[in-house]
Amino acid sequence: MFALFLTPDYAIFVAAFIVMVGIGIIEAVGLGIGHFDWGADLDGTVDGGGIDTPGVLDWLGLKHGLPILVWLTSLLGCFTIAGVAVQQIAGAVLGGPLHWGLASIVALAIGSSVNGIASAGLARILPEYESTIIETDDLIMRRGTVLEGSARRGHPARAKVVDQYEQAHYVMIEPHHDGDTIAQGETALLVRRTGALFFAQPENDSEFRSL
Structure with a gap:
């Protein structure tokens, strides 16, 4: 058989x-x-x-x-x-x-x-x-951790974001401000999205400039 x-x-x-x-x-x-x-x-x-x-x-x-x-x-x-x-x-x-x-x-x-x-x-x-199914925009105002490389303007990096249901999502992010860099392992706050690309503000920015 x-x-x-x-x-x-x-x-x-x-x-x-x-x-x-x-x-x-x-x-x-x-x-x-x-x-x-x-x-x-x-x-x-x-x-x-x-x-x-x-x-x-x-x-x-x-x-x-x-x-x-x-x-x-x-x-x-x-x-x-x-x-x-x-x-x-x-x-x-x-x-x-x-x-x-x-x-x-x-x-x-x-x-x-x-x-x-x-x-x-x-x-x-x-x-x-x-x-646990969420809209993509629900990830905005959540924190993501850069997994590979460094995120700079024009050079996005892959980041892991955990939603309110403890599910992991993997997205591409760039800094919200031109001069910022988000290094591997650093955490940033996702503040807006354009298509599949998210823009984030580094959490290590102590001033946390207005968005």
Whole structure:
């Protein structure tokens, strides 16, 4: 039976299972990179296409407030189970498994539908995840610590910011004032944002100049 899963017709489902386990481990150790605000980017209707985006997201299970890695782990699990089931049924009915490409299309359609139900169930079991999704601007007026290099005007550095739910976010920051430098390991207060870039005032500035 194990040798069956090493055949090309099952390989994509085995790969999906391995990726699912890897993502599950990342989420379990709490790296905090799975938290994503879908509402800000995916809510609403696609203009001109006649596609009801909220309906599509509901079908995919993306509107239940789960962190993206939890949702993706669930999707990969549903895809794997659906794929193996499709190949097993094809073997029993047709005498052999489907081509992996055709089986993948069928498994993705089935798995996506099932994942909508699974995501809703996970959201009920894990309600605390829903409460930790924050808007990007909620990080303003929070303190970040520079992780690599030094942040100067025109030369942003990567910083770690912890929100009110103790979740870590990793952002790029520059000093709010032209002459300031925020060195590695230093803490600064995020005071404004332009796109994905945050501007921060060094906390070691004793005067803490008016913003």
